[in-house]
Every structure is written in structure tokens, then in C-alpha cells.
Amino acid sequence: MPAAAAAAVLLGAAAAIPNAATATTAQTVEISGFAFKPAVLDVAAGDAITFVNHDQEAHTVVAQSGAFKSSGLDTNDQWTVRISKPGKYPYFCSLHPYMKGTIVVRAARGMH
């Protein structure tokens, strides 16, 4: 197993299952206390990014660019997005627009 894939498994959550083509990992953004944690998340293209709302209040996840948007996330609701195009994706909660975060997508870790 190449080092990159091993590193991806170590850095990612248990759900990460590398396959022959690419190694993606599962990443989580916790929503609690009206904040996205971590506020800036680095991922590889294609990684599963899961947002989990721990607040009593509902929240949403909306990309400023319009690239992605969740529905309303109730308490304990989860929503997962995968972004294939590398770049910087600032996002906010449309119910509380002062809640902001950024996802930084790097080129996918290829395994050939």
C-alpha cells in the first residue's frame, strides 16, 4: 500500500475504505453553539464531508458560490456532501448568516 493511502486512512475516520482507483476519507464538521467546527476543513476531492447538527436550533449549510446547499438540519441531523472540483468553498448557515466556514478541496489522492 502506498504511503499516501495509508496516511489517508490514518487521518480519516473509520469509514474510509480505499479502493483501487482513489482513496477518499470521511470528514466531519460538527455544528454546535452556532458554529461550524472546524471552521476551515481541508479535504481531498471526492471526500465525504458530513455535517452533524448538535444544536437545539436548526441550521443549514449553503455554499456562497451555490455549489452545494443542504436542507434544514434538525437536531442530530446529518448531511453529507462530496466535492469533486479542487478549490476554496466558503459556506454559511442561511438561518444565521454570521455562521461561516470554508472547505478547502485539494486534488484527489490518486492511486494508479
Next chain:
Amino acid sequence: MQRKDFLEHVAWTGAGIAYALSAGGLMTGTALARGVTGSIDFVQISDSHIGFHQEANPDVSATLQSAVNAINALPDQPKFVIHTGDVTHLSKPEQFGTAKDILSQLRAPLIVIPGEHDFIGQDYNSFFQAFPTPKGGKQWFSWDQNGTHFVALINVFDFEKMGLLGNDQLTWLKRDLAAQSRSTPIVVFTHAPLYALFPSWGWTTEDGTKAIAMLQPFDNVTVLSGHIHQVVTHQEGNIRFATADATAYPQPAPGTADKPGPLTLPHDQLLRAIGYRNVVLEKGHAAAIDDRRFA
């Protein structure tokens, strides 16, 4: 002035009031005679968050039903009931359905304006299908009743700014107010507060100062809002501002917690922190605002 006296007053002045109810029970009528001055009473309810089921209020449908029952039991029925938004918690079809089932039991005509929780998913249609505006448009509106000019503004259309009226609405408001005499009592409804009540929690309207400047010349202006789930009053010149309690759950007073959001209280205390509001406007007087809790 009591309602009975008002009716006599109307008869005495020979002015008539006409109402037309649409199929949805919405008020579409206006005062027949402009410049009629008497008194008018109405009810404001707000922030029902149908679909919310957390500990701050496990049964928000029941507390909205309590409001409807209390309003229906008023011996003198209000001229209308206005809901100032966040009817639902997550804009889901079944949440709009439940809200409509409960609110349609009101004996008085119902008017509803949206809050940001009613537009989740950047979807405006679900709200306006459930609660059409009196004139059917998907926007702000105004009407005249008993000598008072009522304005329903919508400051939750923009998702990145909470709240915002926008230039189209401000242009409309300027024209709408230009047709009013300075002595005409003006009542403005918004979801989020029109002034900077507590901006760091989103309890503001970013371009609200422009609307407030347009309202300043009038002798008697009342701005009634929701959004913050508690009564906060404020005065600027002749403009009186008052946010309303929710029917769902309270939120912390500005700055008393790290963040806004549902405030969990023991059940008996919850019922003392939510309710509805009765408003009476009499000629020459500031609005009499009576906030009534469920316990």
C-alpha cells in the same frame, strides 16, 4: 374606546367597513372610506416553529393551538390576526400543513408573513402556497383599515443578510408612504426587527435605517416584529418598536448568553414566556400593546 363604542362611532360618522374573505380566510378588504378614524384592535402571534420537537418545547403544535383557542375565546374578536413569521421550523410540507390546520381555526381573518425558517432551501413557493398574501403576490403589501395604514414588509428574502429589505422593497415603501397623510397612524409588520436590536445575533435589518427614515415624518408609527422570541420595546421619535413573544419557546435576552437559540425552561415557566399580543389603536394615542402569556 370599547368595540361597542367604536361600532356606534362608525355608525354615527356614517362610514362603513367592508371585508371580503377569500377561500383561505384571508382578509382582502379595505376600509371603504379613506380617512376614517376610529379605533382598531388586532392580534399578533409569531414564531410558532411547527416541527420543532426539542426540550425547549416538545409540543409546539399544542402551544400554537393554545394561542388560537385563546384568541377565539376573546369576547370581541380582533379585526385580524397577523402571524409575523417562522410559522414552521424547517419549511417542510407537513409542517406548513399542520400550521395551516391550526391557524385556519381562527375566527378572525388571518394574515401571515414569512420568517427565515419558512424559506429554508431557498424555496419561497411552499410558504406562499400555504399562506397566500391578501393580494396574491409573493411579496410585501399594505392595506388601509379603520383609518390606519398597515404595511407588511418581508426582510428574510436574502439568505446572506439577516434581515434585508432590498432596494425594490424600499422603493415600493417610499411610494406607498408618500400617499399617506402625516396624521394617519401607520403600523408596520416585519419578521426580523427593523432596527439594530442586537446585530451580532442577526437581530436586525441591515437596511432598516432607510425604512425608519421614511417612517420618521409620521405622527404615530408602530413597528411590530417577531424573530427574537421575546418582548423588547424601543422608541425612536414617533416610532414605537415592539418585538413579540413566540408561541413556541423563548430565546435568551440580548447578550445574556453566548449565542441565541431555544431557551429551555421548566414547563410552567415556559408557559409564562410565550403567548400572543393584543393591540388596540385609538385615534390620537400610541398603540396599546397587551402581551398575554399562556400562564
